Structure formats: structure tokens, C-alpha cells
Amino acid sequence: MGLRLHVDGDCVRGNVTFDDRHEGAPGIVHGGAIATVLDDTLGLLLVVLGTPAVTANLSVDYRAPALLQTEMIVERWLEQRVDRKLHLRADLSIDGQPVAQARALFLAVEVAHFEKGGRTLLPNWADWGPSL
Numbered sequence: 001m002g003l004r005l006h007v008d009g010d011c012v013r014g015n016v017t018f019d020d021r022h023e024g025a026p027g028i029v030h031g032g033a034i035a036t037v038l039d040d041t042l043g044l045l046l047v048v049l050g051t052p053a054v055t056a057n058l059s060v061d062y063r064a065p066a067l068l069q070t071e072m073i074v075e076r077w078l079e080q081r082v083d084r085k086l087h088l089r090a091d092l093s094i095d096g097q098p099v100a101q102a103r104a105l106f107l108a109v110e111v112a113h114f115e116k117g118g119r120t121l122l123p124n125w126a127d128w129g130p131s132l
């Protein structure tokens with residue numbers, strides 16, 4: 001989806017511009033595409049936090065129409081961690097105006113969780129310390 005991200009302290013920021021492939025209502029980005037960006041890119045935040053985790057719950061408030069071909073800013077951060085539960089936030093905005101705001105519950109898992117899909121994991125995944 002052309003998402004570009006960078007780490008800014010404890011926060012992950014970036015930008016994305018949706019195109020016609022992501023159209024839902026005419027001229028407007030499909031809500032599922034927005035949820036995908038908000039959820040999937042929380043993965044980079046997990047790297048910053050050094051915690052392998054997966055989405056258990058994702059809730060998205062759609063605050064304004066997300067227009068195609070318009071650059072949007074994404075920001076995500078950790079709000080609270082309680083044991084295995086990571087309460088994460090992710091916001092999407094245009095020119096400082098909120099477009100969508102997500103709250104997610106991620107649950108920390110062992111790296112072995114990601115072996116269930118049958119793929120060989122990158123070697124440095126083994127460096128991730130115990131998260132539970």
C-alpha cells in the first residue's frame with residue numbers, strides 16, 4: 001500500500017497514500033484497507049517494543065472520509081502494558097485532522113507462535129527475548 005514508516009522514540013510514524021486499488025465508496029478508501037494499515041503496521045511498533053505479539057482485538061473509529069490519492073499520516077504507540085496485554089493506539093490523519101483512530105489489544109506470544117504457519121523465520125527472530 002506504499003506505506004512508509006520510521007521510528008520516532010517510542011512511537012512509530014509514517015505516511016501512506018491510498019490509490020484506486022483501495023477504493024470502497026466512490027473516491028473514498030475502503031474501511032478494511034484502513035484497518036489493515038492500522039493493524040499491520042503496529043507490527044513495527046512491536047519491534048520497537050521488542051515484544052512478539054499478535055492482534056487479539058482491533059477497534060476502529062472512522063472519523064472522516066479517507067480520500068484516495070491523499071497523503072495521510074499514521075502514528076502508533078503503546079498506551080499501556082499489563083502482563084501479556086499490550087494496549088496499542090494507531091491514528092490516521094490528513095493535515096492534522098483525524099481520519100481514523102484504532103485501539104488494539106495485542107497479546108504477547110512466544111516466537112514459536114509464528115512457526116505455526118510453516119514458514120522459516122528470519123534468524124534474528126531467535127534473538128527476541130522471552131516476552132511472557
Ligand SMILES: CCCCCCCCCCCCCCCC(=O)SCCNC(=O)CCNC(=O)[C@H](O)C(C)(C)COP(=O)(O)OP(=O)(O)OC[C@H]1O[C@@H](n2cnc3c(N)ncnc32)[C@H](O)[C@@H]1OP(=O)(O)O
Pocket residue numbers: 039040042043044046047052053054055056057085105107109124125127128
Ligand atoms: C528482531 C526481529 C524483528 C522482526 C520483526 C517482525 C515483526 C513481527 C511481528 C509480527 C506481528 C504482526 C502483527 C500484525 C497483526 C496481525 O495481523 S496478527 C494476526 C491476527 N491475529 C491472530 O492471528 C491472533 C489469533 N489468536 C490467537 O492466536 C490467540 O487467540 C491469542 C491472541 C494468542 C490469545 O490466545 P492465548 O495465548 O491462549 O490467550 P488467552 O488465554 O485466550 O487470553 C489471555 C488473556 O487475554 C484475553 N483476551 C484474549 N483474546 C481477547 C480478545 N479478543 N479481546 C479481549 N481480551 C482477550 C483473555 O481474556 C485473557 O485475559 P485474562 O484472563 O488473562 O485477564
